[in-house]
Amino acid sequence: MxxxxxxxxxxxxxxxxxxxxxxxxxxxxxxxxxxxxxxxxxxxxxxxxxxxxxxxxxxxxxxxxxxxxxxxxxxxxxxxxxxxxxxxxxxxxxxxxxxxxxxxxxxxxxxxxxFVGLPEVSKEHSITLSQFNLKELIRQTLFATANVETNKLMTGEYFEIKDGRFKIVALDGHRIAIRQTSLEGAFDEGDMIVPGKTLSEILKILPDDAEKTVSLYFTDNHIAFEFNETFVISRLIEGSYFKIDKMISNDYTTKIQINRKQFSECLDRSTLLRKSGNDKPIILSISDGNLNLKVSSPLGKMDEDIEVSKEGKNLVIGFNPDFLIDIMRAVDDEEVTMFFTTPQSPCFIRDEDARYIYLVLPIAITEGNY
Amino acid sequence: MxxxxxxxxxxxxxxxxxxxxxxxxxxxxxxxxxxxxxxxxxxxxxxxxxxxxxxxxxxxxxxxxxxxxxxxxxxxxxxxxxxxxxxxxxxxxxxxxxxxxxxxxxxxxxxxxxFVGLPEVSKEHSITLSQFNLKELIRQTLFATANVETNKLMTGEYFEIKDGRFKIVALDGHRIAIRQTSLEGAFDEGDMIVPGKTLSEILKILPDDAEKTVSLYFTDNHIAFEFNETFVISRLIEGSYFKIDKMISNDYTTKIQINRKQFSECLDRSTLLRKSGNDKPIILSISDGNLNLKVSSPLGKMDEDIEVSKEGKNLVIGFNPDFLIDIMRAVDDEEVTMFFTTPQSPCFIRDEDARYIYLVLPIAITEGNY
The missing domain is CATH 3.10.150.10 (DNA Polymerase III, subunit A, domain 2)
Known part of the structure; x- marks a missing residue:
């Protein structure tokens, strides 16, 4: 040669x-x-x-x-x-x-x-979207997959093509990330679970070009991504994915709208006090026009207020700040809307167009946390 | 407070x-x-x-x-x-x-x-030079200090102030780096051994400003650096430094002048084949107008030629390429001059103005190396 x-x-x-x-x-x-x-x-x-x-x-x-x-x-x-x-x-x-x-x-x-060649993947079932669009959908959900293999299904992302929409779901038992986009043209319906590792490699090699497209081909056992004369072929994860629809609710008793940048920076600061191996939740106290955030750990205390617009009841609820930080990174809106019911119920973060839905479970607030 | x-x-x-x-x-x-x-x-x-x-x-x-x-x-x-x-x-x-x-x-x-305060350092004996100048002198020599504490003296740099010149020397048993600069004005003479760790921290915090100065104060046990309202005070290493002058010779039988960038890139490539745990030297074969570089290892072979201007005898000599790479990074001339005598004798790299002298010991070439 x-x-x-x-x-x-x-x-x-x-x-x-x-x-x-x-x-x-x-x-x-x-x-x-x-x-x-x-x-x-x-x-x-x-x-x-x-x-x-x-x-x-x-x-x-x-x-x-x-x-x-x-x-x-x-x-x-x-x-x-x-x-x-x-x-x-x-x-x-x-x-x-x-x-x-x-x-x-x-x-x-x-x-x-x-050399062990790649399997042939039939191009019978496929969808096509922009490289930028696919890359964003993956980036904005992949963090919510589980890293450990205790539940194989949780290490992958669920892809669903239905009613002209492409939906990606990830969850790890503490949180759920859902993103969807409309598809242009007619496509075969289908669903599959794609390994998180495959998607994390796709993130690295797929350009974020909004003008160029990527095609996805899927069979019973494989998914293939084709872009710029490159083929990425991956096995699928076998099994039935979780029933997501049952976990999602539109009810709420408290709703706040908050500046994403301010909220992110405050959450980021709160992680400073979580290095003691005795991690405490961040306590969110929601009242009219104000969100107070408090962390108390053996290292010290943090106390901060952020202006918000609020509807519904006052509420005190605790979270792992890392989970909220991940979501704030995955959202690009300047203002985000958060929905709560009780201190024991999940918090939802979603937009009006249902482009995204994020769910986070709270952490119980005990005497020792405060 | x-x-x-x-x-x-x-x-x-x-x-x-x-x-x-x-x-x-x-x-x-x-x-x-x-x-x-x-x-x-x-x-x-x-x-x-x-x-x-x-x-x-x-x-x-x-x-x-x-x-x-x-x-x-x-x-x-x-x-x-x-x-x-x-x-x-x-x-x-x-x-x-x-x-x-x-x-x-x-x-x-x-x-x-x-809190344990800093020791007082008398300002009686001092020199002053530009921040840029001191930073370069340190950067261009510090790599030649030893990291291991088997010989404490080798972990430091020797500072000598004599005859209106400030000289820095570092050596680790395989190579020597010497840099010097003229001092403006009259200064007290003195010499000392400064810990390598101190100098590596100085490299990080000293700005490389050619317009601003740094002052060095030295006593029997301490050295202090003063710049931009910052004082860095360090203990000195005790002992008598090596007799450098006896190790340096101006004799040679082969002299080459080589493009530094070309030589560096070639040395850099040669390190690829040195990852097998069975490291071979790089063999330099000097003939009229040409330097041939060869490496052979279990991973493969490299063979490359670089044009040089040469005086004196032909020579075949082996080196650890890492040592030559370090020196090429410390020199900023476009062309460098190398002086050799025999395959067992040190190679000298120095400029005409004696601003720098570098010495590297060769590695014996055996049957197995070729």
Missing amino acids: KIVCQTSDLLTGVNTVLKAVPVRTTMPILYCVLIDSTTDTIYFTANDTELGIKTKVLGQVEEGGIIAINAQIFSDIIHKLPQGQVTIESDINDVVKITCEKALFEINGQNGVE | KIVCQTSDLLTGVNTVLKAVPVRTTMPILYCVLIDSTTDTIYFTANDTELGIKTKVLGQVEEGGIIAINAQIFSDIIHKLPQGQVTIESDINDVVKITCEKALFEINGQNGVE
Whole structure:
């Protein structure tokens, strides 16, 4: 095999697929990037068997072929090469020569045919939306998935395509994040649970371009994302997702509207006093026109007031401030509206157009918390 | 005590002294920043008993006094406060109230009189140079000090003031770095060994302003740096420094002049193949007009040529590339000159004006290295 590419194109290609190289695997060939130029087009592929990425790399194919190269070494070399034309050449012993100007690297590759290729994903069922839109939907919900594998379903996000709308749901037992967007055109309905890890890699490699689109294809076992000549293919999580609709309520007895920036900064300050290993909730006291926030810990006390507009009853309720901070980061409105019923009931944060709904469970306020 | 300052001035102050707060100490009071406003001027002080920093903070003293506050908590709070006017107030129980707009923090301080003050350093012996100049001298030599405490002298830098010149020397047994500058005016002569840790903190807090000056005061046991109303006071390392002059030679049989950027980038690339735990030297083969660089390791091979201008004999010599990389970072000339004698003798890198001399020991080339 012999290909000639620009350093910058190689960099883009290797950075894209690197996300699918496993940290640990029992199949050493998967530590490699596969370079495939048999079809006169250059593709880089990496695959950890849960998640696979294939991307087209610009360049000239001088001799078609296929070779697998240790992804980390290959990436390190490409990152340190000067800008310019790079020749990558492999011989029958799978020795790879990488030449750029007067620099020559020689490393041992592996036979490309041993590489585990990506599964075929039928394009029968699909939706298309803007890259920016998908990226925001994921960013604004992914924080609410669980990191620990105690409940596999909670580590993924629920995708639902129904009635011309695309909805994403994440929950971890303490909070729920729901975002939805309208789809343009007619689409097949469907639902699936996508691993959180896949989505966190998508966040890293998907550009936030509002003009360009990304297509999602889904089968019973896989989802594929296609954008800018890159395919990301992931297994789905098996099982039935939680019945979200039963957890969401529109009732409330207290409603406040608050400046998001002020609220965020205050919540952020309150975390200073939560480093003692004896974490106390932040206590929100809602009265006419005012939200008072208090934290008391062995390290000290914080007390702060924020002007709000309020409807309904006064209320005192406690929260883990980190959960509220995550939501404030995921919302981009200047003012947010919060709905409460009792100190034991969830708080809802949602907008009028139902673009988003966030739910957070409160923390019981005891004598010791105050 | 009651003082009123701007958030930004508090930030500058706390960031400056934080470098002298110990990570671990048997004297808990030293985890604090001392705020002293007894003289109608506000000073922050921190002191780990080896290194102490005292800095003036702008602000109004409404009630003079002295209080010690846990440095980490105080710094965290200041960093999270909004921009604006901050009031810091302590009562007779050493409870500290920090107020900024509608935010109030209340934390427990400690009695300021328990704090270990900085030693007095006589200003009898001193030199003055530009902040930029001192910072560069330190940056360009500090890498050559030893990190491990097996030889205490090697962890410090040797400062020599003699014949109107200020010279800094660092060495770690594999290499030597020497930088010197002329002093303007008449100065007392002297020499001392300054702890590397002190100098690395100085690098962080000394601005690189060529217009402003820094003064150094030295006694038998201490050195003090004074700049921008900040004092940094450090103990000296006791002992006699190495006889440097005997290690430096002006003889050579091979001399090359090389483009620093090209050489640096090539050395940088060569480190890629040194991650196998079986590190091989980089082999420099010097011939007329050409420097060939080769590395061979279990991971692969690198081979590269750089054009040089050469005088004297051909030579093949091996080095730890990291040592050469450090020197190339410390030199700012576009072209550097390297002097060699035999494959077993040190290589010297120096300029014509003797502003700098760097020495590196080679690594023996054996069959296995090639």
